[in-house]
Amino acid sequence: MAEPYKFELVSPERLLVSESVESIVIPATEGEMTVMANHSPVMTTIKPGIVTVKTVSGKEDRYVVYGGFADILPDTCTLLAESATHIDTLDKADITARVERARADIGSAPDDHARTRAEEFLHHLSALGDAV
Structure with a gap:
């Protein structure tokens, strides 16, 4: 059994999780990462x-997040999400x-950089919609 580890998942609306956990799998922008006790310090953005x-x-519990960052x-480990919900309460119409x-x-992006970021966000949302 892995060593207990303090985890908090916070959205602007509320604190969703605050408990000791064995592990957390986070959708970091550079790829999924598993976090356990004694992890090296790192801060990452979340897709x-x-x-x-x-x-x-x-x-095991699963939560849908729409961006943010993890400390x-x-x-x-503290994950500050732009928006988050438990997978059981997910409204698929919200993803749509x-x-x-x-x-x-994407259509109203003022420049190439903004368009690229919007396309990337759309890609992540589409993958999330397929996953749930």
Whole structure:
């Protein structure tokens, strides 16, 4: 059994998780990463995706996040999400609406950099929609 590790998942609306966990799988922008106790300190941005939390009791919970960042330390991990919800309460219409807004953002992008970022966000949202 892995060593217990303090994890918090926070969205602007509320604190979704605050407990000791065994591991967390985070959809970092550079690729998924698994975080456990004694992880090297790192801060990373989060892309739209699924956070999988394995508690010390062995239960797995999944949360959908739409971006943000994670602050990882050897004894704790805090994920500050732009928006987050438990997968059981996910409204698929919300993902569809976000995809449509992302498509509109591509069309109204003022420059190539903004267009590229909007296209990347749309790609992540589409992959998330396929995953859930």
